[in-house]
Amino acid sequence: MDLANNEAATSTATKTKGIAEYLKSHLREYGLLFALIAVMAFFQIVTDGTLLRAVNVTNLLLQNSYIIIMALGMLIVIVSGNIDLSVGSVMGFIGALAAVMIVNYDQSVILTILVCLVAGGIIGAAQGYWVAYWRIPSFIVTLAGMLVFRGLSLWLLEGQSVGPFPKEFQILATGYVPDIFPAGIGVFFAEMFDARRVNTLALFTGFAAAGLVVWLSLRQRSQNKAYGIEDEPASFFWGRTLIIAAALIFILFKLSQFRGMPNVLITMGVLTVIYAFITETTTIGRRVYALGGNQKAAKLSGIKTERLTFLAFTNMGVLAAAAGLVFAARLNTATPKAGFALELDVIAAVFIGGASMSGGVGTIIGAVVGAFLMGVLNNGMSIMGIGIDYQQMIKGLVLLAAVIFDVYNKNKSA
Amino acid sequence: MTGFSAWSGPRTAKSKDKIMNPILEMRRITKTFPGVKALDNVNLTVQEGEIHAICGENGAGKSTLMKVLSGVYPTGTYEGEIVYQGKTADFRNIRDTEDRGIIIIHQELALVPQLSIAENIFLGNERASRGVIDWRKTNRSTEELLAKVGLIEPPTTKVDSIGVGKQQLVEIAKALSKNVKLLILDEPTAALQENDSRKLLDLMLELKAQGVTCIIISHKLNEVRYVADRVTVIRDGMTVASLEAGDALSEDEIVRHMVGRDMTHRFPEHKRTPGNTLFEVKDWNVWHPEHTERQVIKNAAMTVRAGEVVGIAGVMGAGRTELAMSIFGKSYGRNISGTATLRGEPIDVSTVDRAISAGLAYVTEDRKSLGLILDETIRFNTTLSNLDEVSTGGILNHNEETKVAERYREALAIRTPSVFQKAMNLSGGNQQKVVLAKWLFTQPDVLILDEPTRGIDVGAKYEIYTIINDLATQGKGVVMISSEMPELLGMCDRIYVMNEGELVGELSAAEANQERIMSLIVNE
Known part of the structure; x- marks a missing residue:
């Protein structure tokens, strides 16, 4: 009898220990998710529910869309062992270019968008060229770029704000995906949820995305099991997966009660999925991690490290251009100040998301969550009416805390 | 170095009649690193006012001993006792030793x-x-x-x-x-021209006359004979001889102490019958990447036959790694000229990926900083040089990758709970096997292995040797660079000896022995 008891006790003990060990080794990933939830819960309470009101959730997404778009490129640049300080200026410059083309020279929206994306690519390539082939530290090259493109936007706009944009251009940022379902269904749901209106497409998309996440996670888990990868405990797996799924449904449910899904959300979502795929499952993504992890070893393994660095910066330029277009469309005007100091928010998001300054470490999802964490902080503090002075200080301390947490974890495990 | 041996050493001011008065005694020093015993009960006694030479092969433990003495490894991290100027010394750091007058000048100058x-x-x-x-x-x-x-x-x-x-x-x-008071010089003349070397050695003699005690670590035995009063020989982390220098002490005797060791059963049996010439390098010249006037490799020519293991012997800095890396995608040096052929056909080795697709593989001497992405998994590292094989249209097949990694884990007996273990968590021997796995997966014809068994324990060494033998049996050509002569003698069909950027000799397995190699290295 005693013996059986003992055995049961030991097995529970080992099980608990297993979970504790697992949590310890994956503290970073869970920590980020918990931090986001905790911060949201905090602001939801102190703002009396304003944070998660439909209109504010929509706002939150729109406000952070350009940061997230740039964070995708920045993650790759940072994983490759570099940094890009010029993205804020480039973003501003591209917005200015778009404004001048459309407003001053009456060019078509499509042509403008194409020219702007190509221009972004060329800017990125030009900076990447010096970094990759001349081995000039990226910090210096992009610091120079930051000044140059800030100056160029001033020159291009002649110090003035240029706007407004035509409707077709504004749609980029302020448009919403129309509800394809018959209005009757929306009315039915509206009555059911006691809401003013419901966008059925958004609601269904939420459920579809949640289902997709659960399905993909399950598939990954079964594959891991088949190959004997150290697997997370079932409780954690389901906890994590269901929280993410629920969050997706919740967000889209909220959106459906306002004006539906912003176009930007679709752009952002699609880009995030594409870049997550590139970093995790393509040879080029794999090589970027190798390059950042150990450049010499990567080179001696036959990886064309220079070309890869060049491409990382080119890609960053294109994404900065895309962000610039979205930003200009959202403000409906291009100003010489657009994008000022924004590179710091982007870089902060990537580091909060767990990327390492020395390269080789970091994930797309981490960067996106990091950006949202910063975004919620910004938004929540603004709703509370906290001054910009305190906001800056608090954001700075959050960044420092996140990185200290990383370093502490790493030292402890070493 | 030519002509150096012709010095009629004026070993002035020999301290033969001086009363023996040890300034330094290191007693039973034992220093272990994870998995390796670098020093095993080493004793060293240095008399006040003498020049004391320490000789030994690369990796024998000379530098480790000097690091113990100079406080790089503080007291407590090793066993044994240091008595300096009659008192037991507990040096906690370099500052401590410098305050007491012990100064070390490293091979890599600290200016x-x-x-x-x-x-x-x-x-x-x-x-x-x-x-x-x-x-x-x-x-x-x-x-x-x-x-x-x-x-x-x-x-x-x-x-x-x-x-x-x-x-x-x-x-x-x-x-x-x-x-x-006690000056330690680690290979002070390794990078010097002959007349500079001579000036330096004369300066040592002068300092001695002024009462400074010197310890010199050197491979150049003629120089040792020129300045030293006593010679201590270290081998495999143990003191094997402490010799009075003088006309009676010949270089041969020092060499014999440096290399003499039991060699039974350290290498797996092999019977090889090399085929035709597989790989050939001719007129290979390389200049230093920064000091562009310095020629690092001079007119090197070598051949490797199919199924043959060819060794390259030489001391550190002889240019062996530089030769290998300059061949492998011009990864070292500038103004590289010469031809490389595989089965008689010229091959393009101008970049690493071209060298790989031409059929070459190079396993670096420094697996941690040049061979592996330590933060990543075994699987990641295994497929890194041949991602095309596990992807379609640039999209990786993770399952296929896992299969490949598992296959090599089994074939090379990599001891790890799973291929998803990070490379940094593996022992030296297993890390080396992962690097080998990476290169075997590129299906090379010729493998250049640079110090393939450095820093790994004896058991793992044996396994690496077995893998090398298997590769030769499969008809691959293997070039093995090693500072451990017994390893070369136990494994190779043919050995090139390299000295100061030149291949100065070539010995078949039958004619090679440690004395011959060593005398080619030290005398040229």
Whole structure:
């Protein structure tokens, strides 16, 4: 009898220990998710529910869309062992270019968008060229770029704000995906949820995305099991997966009660999925991690490290251009100040998301969550009416805390 | 180095009649690193006012012993006892030893190239009052010190504008500024031309006359015979001989002590019948990447037959790694010229990926900083050089990758709970196997293995040797660079000896032995 008891006790003990060990080794990933939830819960309470009101959730997404778009490129640049300080200026410059083309020279929206994306690519390539082939530290090259493109936007706009944009251009940022379902269904749901209106497409998309996440996670888990990868405990797996799924449904449910899904959300979502795929499952993504992890070893393994660095910066330029277009469309005007100091928010998001300054470490999802964490902080503090002075200080301390947490974890495990 | 042996050594001021008075005794020093015993009960006694040479092969433990002595490894991290000037010494760091007058000058000079001679000499020891440097005093003292070491340069000259030989003298002047009593020189002449070497050795003799005790680590036995009063030989982390220098002591005798060891059953049996010439390098010339006037590889020519294991022997800095890396995608040096052929056809080795697709593989001597992405998994590292094989249209097949990694884990007996283990968590031997797995997965014809068994334990070494034998049996050509001569003798069908950038000799397995290789290395 005693013996059986003992055995049961030991097995529970080992099980608990297993979970504790697992949590310890994956503290970073869970920590980020918990931090986001905790911060949201905090602001939801102190703002009396304003944070998660439909209109504010929509706002939150729109406000952070350009940061997230740039964070995708920045993650790759940072994983490759570099940094890009010029993205804020480039973003501003591209917005200015778009404004001048459309407003001053009456060019078509499509042509403008194409020219702007190509221009972004060329800017990125030009900076990447010096970094990759001349081995000039990226910090210096992009610091120079930051000044140059800030100056160029001033020159291009002649110090003035240029706007407004035509409707077709504004749609980029302020448009919403129309509800394809018959209005009757929306009315039915509206009555059911006691809401003013419901966008059925958004609601269904939420459920579809949640289902997709659960399905993909399950598939990954079964594959891991088949190959004997150290697997997370079932409780954690389901906890994590269901929280993410629920969050997706919740967000889209909220959106459906306002004006539906912003176009930007679709752009952002699609880009995030594409870049997550590139970093995790393509040879080029794999090589970027190798390059950042150990450049010499990567080179001696036959990886064309220079070309890869060049491409990382080119890609960053294109994404900065895309962000610039979205930003200009959202403000409906291009100003010489657009994008000022924004590179710091982007870089902060990537580091909060767990990327390492020395390269080789970091994930797309981490960067996106990091950006949202910063975004919620910004938004929540603004709703509370906290001054910009305190906001800056608090954001700075959050960044420092996140990185200290990383370093502490790493030292402890070493 | 030619002509060096012709020196009629004027070993002046021999301290034969002096009363023996040890300045330093290191007793039963044992130092272990994870998995390796670097020093095993080493004893070293140095008499006051003598020049004491320490000889031994690469990896014998000479540098480790000097690091123990100079406080790089503080007291408590090793076993044994150091008695210095009659007192038991507990050195906690380099500062401690320098305060007591023990100064070590490393092979890699520790000067700041952008600073002047004077600034370097008094770095950390500035002639200053309340933090403000007294430049007149600094420069005057520097001039005095430079006069002592026989270097005629203004104190304000930047260190990077003088040659290595003069830099060496600056290091010694720096040591003198700290009231050195025991000066340790680690391979001081390795990078020097002959007349600079001679100047340096004469300076040592002069310092000795002034009462400074010296320890010199050197491979160049003629130099050892020229300056040393006593010679201690270290082999495999143990003291094997302590010899009185003098006319009776021949270089051959030192060599015999350096290499003599039991060699039974350290290498797996192999029977090989090499086929036709597989890989050939001709007229290979390489210049130093920074010091562009220095030629690092001179007219090297070598062949490797199918199913053959070819060794390259030589001391550190002989140019073996430089030769290998310059062949493998021109990863080292500039102005590389020469031809490389595989089965008689010229191959393009101008970049690493071209060298790989031509059929070459190079396993680096430094697996941690050049061979592996330590933060990543075994699977990641295994497929890294041949991602095309596990992807379609640039999209990786993770399952296929896992299969490949598992296959090599089994084939090479990589001991790990799973292929998803990070490379940094593996032991040295297993890390080396992962690097080998990476290169075997590229299906090479010729493998260049640079120090393939460095820093790994005996059991793992045996396994690596077995893998090498298997590769040769499969008809691949293997080039093996090693500083451990017994390893070369036990494994190779043919051995090239390299010295100062040249392949100075070629020995078949039958004619090769340690004495012959060593004499090719030390005498040329």
